Amino acid sequence: MKAFNKSVILYSTILIVAMGLHSCSNSKAEKETKEEISTVNAFLLQQEPLSDTLTIAGELLAFQQVDLYAKMNSFVRQLTVDVGSKVNKGQLLAVMDAPEMNAQQDVVSSRMQSQEAIYMASKATYDRLLETSKTPGTISQNDLEQAEARKNADYGQLQASKAMLRESKNNRSYLEIRAPFSGVITSRNVSQGAFVGVGAGAVPLFTLQEQDKLRLIIQVPESNAGAIQLGQRVDFTVRSIPEQIFTSKAARLSGALDNRLRAQRIEMDVINKDNNLLPGMIPEVQLVLQASTKNTFVVPQSALLRSSQGTFIIKVEKGKTIWVPVQTGISSGDRISIFSSLSLQDTLISNATEEIRNGAVMKGQLKIVQ
Structure with a gap:
C-alpha cells in the first residue's frame, strides 16, 4: 500500500513538472512570435548625387590605320619610305612598274590619232558639201545628210578614243602609291623588284x-x-x-x-x-x-539587408516593419544607390538585420537619425 502511494506521488510530480515546462514553452513561443523592437535608429529616404571611380x-x-596595296599587277621599282618614316598626306611612297602598260598606252594613243584623222576628213567633206549646197541643184539633200551623219559618227569614235587614252593615263597613275593621310609607316612587307598582285591573297606594301x-x-x-x-x-x-x-x-x-x-x-x-x-x-x-539623381535613392550600406531571398531595405510604415526588395547601383564609401518602389521621406531602418522580421509590430521608440 505504501509502495502504491509512492508511485502515485511520483507520477503526479512528473505530470506537474511536464505541465510547467509546457506552459513555459508556450509562453516563450508566444513571446518570440511577437517581434519586440526596442529603440532603433532610422532615417528618412532622400535623393542625392553619388559618384564612384571605376578602374x-x-x-x-x-x-586612322590603313594597309596600302598595289592597285594592279606590277613590280616594285622604287621604295621611298621605310618602317618608322613619318609621311605627309599625298607623299609618294612607292613607284611600281608594269611594262605592258606602256605598250597599251601607245596602242590607245595611236588609235586616237587615227580616229582623229578620220574625223577631220569626214568633217572636211561635210563642210565642202555644205558650202556647195548653197548653190541650188548642185548637192542633193540626202548626200548632205549622209555626210553629216558620217561626220558625227566619226566624232563619237574620236571621243571614245580620247576616253580610252585618259583611262590608260589614269591607270599609269596607279603605279604611284601615295599616302592617303599624314602618319607613320609601321610596316613594310615588300622589297624593290618584288612582284605584287591584286585580289585575294594580296600582300599590303605598307601599313600607315x-x-x-x-x-x-x-x-x-x-x-x-x-x-x-x-x-x-x-x-x-x-x-x-x-x-x-x-x-x-x-x-x-x-x-x-x-x-x-x-x-x-x-x-x-x-x-x-x-x-x-x-x-x-x-x-x-x-x-x-x-549616378543619376532622377528616381535614384542613396542609403547607407548598413541599411541593406542581404539574405538568401535577395536584397532588401526595411521600411517602417504604420508601426510595422516591411521588407522592400531593392536593386543596388554604384557605391562610394559607405553610401550606395538603390532602385525600388520606395518614395521620398520613407522611414527606413539604419541597421538592417534578419532579427527585424518582415511584418513585425514595432514596440519601443524609433529614433530618426540623419
Missing part, C-alpha cells in the same frame, strides 16, 4: 598609322553603362610612364551593348603630339561614375 583596362589604337591622335577604347560593363556621358573627363596611365596621368574626354558612345561582352564601347580622342603613347598600349583607365 578598367583600355586599349590605345591609331586614330596616324599617331599624332589616338583612340582610347574601353568596354564599360552593363551595370555602369548609363553612368558615362559624352564629354565626361577620363584619366588614364600607362606602364611605360606610370608617374604621368593622361587626360581625355568621352567622344563617342556606341549606344549598344556588345553581344559577347555585354558591355558598351566608349571611345576617347587622345592628342599625342609628343608621341609618348603608342598604338597597342593597354592603359589603366579611371572612370568617375555619376
Whole structure:
C-alpha cells in the first residue's frame, strides 16, 4: 500500500513538472512570435548625387590605320619610305612598274590619232558639201545628210578614243602609291623588284598609322553603362610612364551593348603630339561614375539587408516593419544607390538585420537619425 502511494506521488510530480515546462514553452513561443523592437535608429529616404571611380583596362589604337596595296599587277621599282618614316598626306611612297602598260598606252594613243584623222576628213567633206549646197541643184539633200551623219559618227569614235587614252593615263597613275593621310609607316612587307598582285591573297606594301591622335577604347560593363556621358573627363596611365596621368574626354558612345561582352564601347580622342603613347598600349583607365539623381535613392550600406531571398531595405510604415526588395547601383564609401518602389521621406531602418522580421509590430521608440 505504501509502495502504491509512492508511485502515485511520483507520477503526479512528473505530470506537474511536464505541465510547467509546457506552459513555459508556450509562453516563450508566444513571446518570440511577437517581434519586440526596442529603440532603433532610422532615417528618412532622400535623393542625392553619388559618384564612384571605376578602374578598367583600355586599349590605345591609331586614330586612322590603313594597309596600302598595289592597285594592279606590277613590280616594285622604287621604295621611298621605310618602317618608322613619318609621311605627309599625298607623299609618294612607292613607284611600281608594269611594262605592258606602256605598250597599251601607245596602242590607245595611236588609235586616237587615227580616229582623229578620220574625223577631220569626214568633217572636211561635210563642210565642202555644205558650202556647195548653197548653190541650188548642185548637192542633193540626202548626200548632205549622209555626210553629216558620217561626220558625227566619226566624232563619237574620236571621243571614245580620247576616253580610252585618259583611262590608260589614269591607270599609269596607279603605279604611284601615295599616302592617303599624314602618319607613320609601321610596316613594310615588300622589297624593290618584288612582284605584287591584286585580289585575294594580296600582300599590303605598307601599313600607315596616324599617331599624332589616338583612340582610347574601353568596354564599360552593363551595370555602369548609363553612368558615362559624352564629354565626361577620363584619366588614364600607362606602364611605360606610370608617374604621368593622361587626360581625355568621352567622344563617342556606341549606344549598344556588345553581344559577347555585354558591355558598351566608349571611345576617347587622345592628342599625342609628343608621341609618348603608342598604338597597342593597354592603359589603366579611371572612370568617375555619376549616378543619376532622377528616381535614384542613396542609403547607407548598413541599411541593406542581404539574405538568401535577395536584397532588401526595411521600411517602417504604420508601426510595422516591411521588407522592400531593392536593386543596388554604384557605391562610394559607405553610401550606395538603390532602385525600388520606395518614395521620398520613407522611414527606413539604419541597421538592417534578419532579427527585424518582415511584418513585425514595432514596440519601443524609433529614433530618426540623419
